[in-house]
Amino acid sequence: MIFFWSFVVGGLICVIGQLLMDVFKLTPAHTTSTLVVAGAILDGLNLYEPLIDFAGAGATVPITSFGNALVHGAMAEAEKHGLVGVITGIFEVTSAGISAAIIFGFIAALLFRPKG
Amino acid sequence: MLKGRTWIFDHEAIIAASSAVGGPFEAQGPLAGDFDLLFDDLWLGQDSFEKAEKKLLEQACQTAIRKSGIRQEEIQFFLAGDLLNQIITSSFAARTLSIPYLGLFGACSTSMEGLALAALMVSAGFADRVLTGTASHNGAAEKQFRYPTEYGAQKPPTAQWTVTGAGAAVVVSSGKGPRITSATIGRVIDKGISDPFNMGAAMAPAAVDTIKTHFQDLQLSPTDYDLVLTGDLGKVGHSIATELLTKQGLIFPPGVFGDCGLMIYRDDQPVFAGASGCASSACVTYGHVLNRMLQGELKRVLIVATGALLSPLSYQQKETIPCIAHAVAIHAGEESSR
Numbered sequence: 001m002i003f004f005w006s007f008v009v010g011g012l013i014c015v016i017g018q019l020l021m022d023v024f025k026l027t028p029a030h031t032t033s034t035l036v037v038a039g040a041i042l043d044g045l046n047l048y049e050p051l052i053d054f055a056g057a058g059a060t061v062p063i064t065s066f067g068n069a070l071v072h073g074a075m076a077e078a079e080k081h082g083l084v085g086v087i088t089g090i091f092e093v094t095s096a097g098i099s100a101a102i103i104f105g106f107i108a109a110l111l112f113r114p115k116g
Numbered sequence: 117m118l119k120g121r122t123w124i125f126d127h128e129a130i131i132a133a134s135s136a137v138g139g140p141f142e143a144q145g146p147l148a149g150d151f152d153l154l155f156d157d158l159w160l161g162q163d164s165f166e167k168a169e170k171k172l173l174e175q176a177c178q179t180a181i182r183k184s185g186i187r188q189e190e191i192q193f194f195l196a197g198d199l200l201n202q203i204i205t206s207s208f209a210a211r212t213l214s215i216p217y218l219g220l221f222g223a224c225s226t227s228m229e230g231l232a233l234a235a236l237m238v239s240a241g242f243a244d245r246v247l248t249g250t251a252s253h254n255g256a257a258e259k260q261f262r263y264p265t266e267y268g269a270q271k272p273p274t275a276q277w278t279v280t281g282a283g284a285a286v287v288v289s290s291g292k293g294p295r296i297t298s299a300t301i302g303r304v305i306d307k308g309i310s311d312p313f314n315m316g317a318a319m320a321p322a323a324v325d326t327i328k329t330h331f332q333d334l335q336l337s338p339t340d341y342d343l344v345l346t347g348d349l350g351k352v353g354h355s356i357a358t359e360l361l362t363k364q365g366l367i368f369p370p371g372v373f374g375d376c377g378l379m380i381y382r383d384d385q386p387v388f389a390g391a392s393g394c395a396s397s398a399c400v401t402y403g404h405v406l407n408r409m410l411q412g413e414l415k416r417v418l419i420v421a422t423g424a425l426l427s428p429l430s431y432q433q434k435e436t437i438p439c440i441a442h443a444v445a446i447h448a449g450e451e452s453s454r
Contacts, residue, residue, distance in 0.1 A: 021270065025311065028269040 006058030009051065013062040032063055039067025043075075069093040120333035122300040129235035129296040130449065132245075132288040133184035136403030137176045138395070139280030141254070145381045150403035151281075152179045158255060158280065165255035166200060169282075172395075173198070173209040173251035176282035180402075184286040186245055191215050191286065195233055195248040197226035198394055199278075200260060205251050215247060224348050225302065225423030226250040227283060227398040228442040232299035234287040235444070239296075241289075249284030252393030261312065261428055274314040276350045277387035279380060283398025285406075293449050294409050300330040300443040304425065310436045312426060316353025316377075316389055319422040322439040323349060324360040326420055330443045331366060338368045342414045343405065346441070347397035347421035348377035350390030376400035376419075397421040409448045417446045 013035070020031045042048040048068040051059040059065060070090050077089025091098060117124045137153040139160075148154060153175055160168040173196065181188050194213055196206035197220035210217035222229040230248035237243040257278040258265045287296065305325055309318040323346045330336070338344075349357055354375040361373070376397045377390035401419050408414045420443040431437070 022272065028267060 002054075002056050005054055006056040008058065009055035010058030010062055013058075013064055017062075035063045036067040036070075039064030040071045041067070043068040043071040048072075066094065066097065069097075120300075121303075121329050122298055122333035123232065123236060124298045124334070125235055125239035125296060127239045127241065128289055129239045130288050130291055130293045131296065131406065131446070132186065132286045132291055132293050133180050133182075134283065134285040134402035134406050135176050135179035135183060136283045136399040137172055137179065137281055138399055139172075139254070141277075141385070142279060142281055142380060142399070144385065147380055147400065147404045150407050151399065152176075152183075152403070165253050165259060166204065168280075169198065169200065169205045169251050169253035169256045170208045170212075172253065172280070172282035173205050173249055173284070174212050176251065176284040176398075176402075177209060177213055177247060177249050180249070180284040180286050181247065184288070186286060186288070188213065188215070191245050191247045192243045193218065193234075193237065193246045195220060195230040195246065196250060197221050197230065198251050199223060199257055205256075206249075209249075209251075213247075222421075222440060222442065223423035223425055224252075224392060224394050224396060225421040225440050225442050226394050227347070227401060228299070228419055228421035228444045229423075231285060231287070231296065231419075231444050232301065232442055234285070235296035235299060238287050238289045244289045246287045247284060248287065249282060250394040250398045251282030252278050252280070252395040254278045254280045254393070257393060263428075271388060272313050273388055274311075274316065274350075274352050275388040276315060276348065276377065276390050276392035277381070278393035279391045279395040279399060281393075281395035281399045283395060283402035285402050294406060294446050295449060296444060297447050298330075298334060298445045300326050300333065302326040302441040302443070304438045304440050306436050306438040308436050310431065310434060312424075312431045312437065314352060315392060315424045315437070316348075316350035317356055318353075318437040319424055319439040319441065320349055320353040320356040320360065323347075323353070323357050323420050323422045323441040324364070326441040326443050327357075327361060327418075328364050328366065330418065330420075330445075338366055338372065341372060341416045341418045341445075343416075344368060344373050344418045345379075345397070345400065345405070345420065346375045346377075347419070347423070348390070348392040349375045349422055350377045350388075350392065352389050353422075354378060354390075379404065406446075409446065412448070415448045419444050419446065 073092030077085030194215040198205035234246040305322040
C-alpha cells in the first residue's frame with residue numbers, strides 16, 4: 001500500500017510545482033524555493049514526519065523533503081545545544097546532499113564545459 | 117516622399133544581392149535549399165556562441181557582397197543590429213568588414229529597420245551602395261535571455277526557438293534586382309504582456325498597427341500584395357494578428373498572410389510555437405522570398421519584421437514587453453517580371 005501512497009503523494013507534490021509554474025507563473029527557481037519553504041514549515045508544524053511515514057519516498061524524494069531536513073536538523077541540535085544548535089544543526093541532516101552537490105558539480109566542471 | 121508614417125521611395129533602391137546563412141537545425145528545415153551557406157556545427161568552429169554569431173553575420177555579409185559583384189571597398193555604409201548586449205555581433209563584424217557603420221537596435225525587427233534605412237539612404241542620394249544585415253544564434257540568445265540554461269527549465273508551448281542564422285542585403289541606386297518601394301516605420305506598442313515565453317502574443321498588436329497603417333497610408337487593399345509576412349510571431353502571435361486584422365477589415369486571400377517564424381522549421385521539429393530571433397525574418401526574406409521573386413513566383417511582397425524590445429533586466433523587474441514592427445515593401449524587378 002505504501003507504494004500506492006508514495007506514488008500519489010510524490011505525484012501531488014510535483015503537480016503543485018507544475019501549477020506554481022504554469023498558473024502562478026513562478027520561475028523554476030522560485031518554484032523550487034517555495035517547495036523547500038513549504039517543507040520547512042510543514043516540519044515546523046510536525047506534519048512532515050507523519051507524511052514520510054505515510055508515503056515513504058513519495059515524501060522524501062521531492063524537494064520539499066530538503067526543507068523538512070533543514071528544519072529537522074536545526075530542531076534536533078537546538079534541543080541539545082540551545083539556540084546555537086539552530087545554526088549548527090541546519091546542515092546536520094542535509095550535509096550529505098549539499099556535499100555531494102559540491103563534489104559532483106566540481107567533477108562535472110572539470111570534465112565538461114560548465115557554461116553554454 | 118512621406119505619406120503618414122510611410123516612406124515612398126521615389127528614386128530607385130534596388131536589392132542587388134542578398135544572402136542567408138544558417139546552422140544545423142535550420143539545415144533540417146523546409147527552407148534549407150534557400151540558404152547560401154549552412155553550417156553543420158552549432159559552434160561554427162569557434163570557442164563561444166557569441167563568436168559563432170559574429171561569424172554567421174560576417175559570412176552573410178561577405179556572401180551578399182560577393183553575389184552583388186561589387187567589391188567590398190566600394191560598399192559605402194553598413195547598417196546592422198542583433199540581440200546581444202551592446203550589439204557586439206554587428207560591431208565586431210563591422211570591425212572585420214571595415215565599412216563605415218551604423219549600429220541598430222530593433223531586436224527582431226532589425227532586418228527591416230536596416231533595409232528601410234538602407235533604401236532611404238540610397239533613394240535620397242546619400243549613398244549608392246549600402247550593406248545591411250542582422251544575425252541571431254540560438255545558444256547565444258538562450259544564454260543571454262534564459263540563463264542559466266544548464267538548469268534545463270521547462271518551457272511552455274507558447275515559447276519560441278531562436279534561429280541560428282544571419283541575413284544580409286546589398287542595396288544600390290541603379291542596376292537590376294527587386295526594388296524597395298516603400299517602408300512603414302512602426303510605433304512602440306505595449307499591450308501589457310510581461311511573459312517572455314509568449315513573445316508572439318506581445319508582438320502581434322505592433323505588427324497589426326504597422327500593417328494597418330501601411331495599407332491606410334498607401335490606400336492599398338489586401339489583394340495588392342502576393343505575400344505579406346510578419347517576422348516571428350509564431351503560432352500564437354500569428355493567429356492573434358490574423359484575428360485583429362480581420363476585425364480591422366483587412367482580410368487577406370488564403371496563403372497571402374504568413375509568418376517567417378512558421379516557415380523555417382518543419383512541424384515535427386521541437387520549436388514550440390515557432391521560430392524567433394533577428395535571423396527569422398532576415399533568413400526567410402533574404403533567402404527564400406527574394407529567391408522566389410527572382411524566379412518570378414512573387415511580384416509584390418510586404419515584410420513586417422516584429423521586435424520585442426525587452427531586456428533580461430526589464431523582465432526580471434516585471435516590466436511589460438514593448439514591441440515594434442517595421443514594414444518594407446519589395447517589388448520584383450522588371451527583368452524578372454514576365
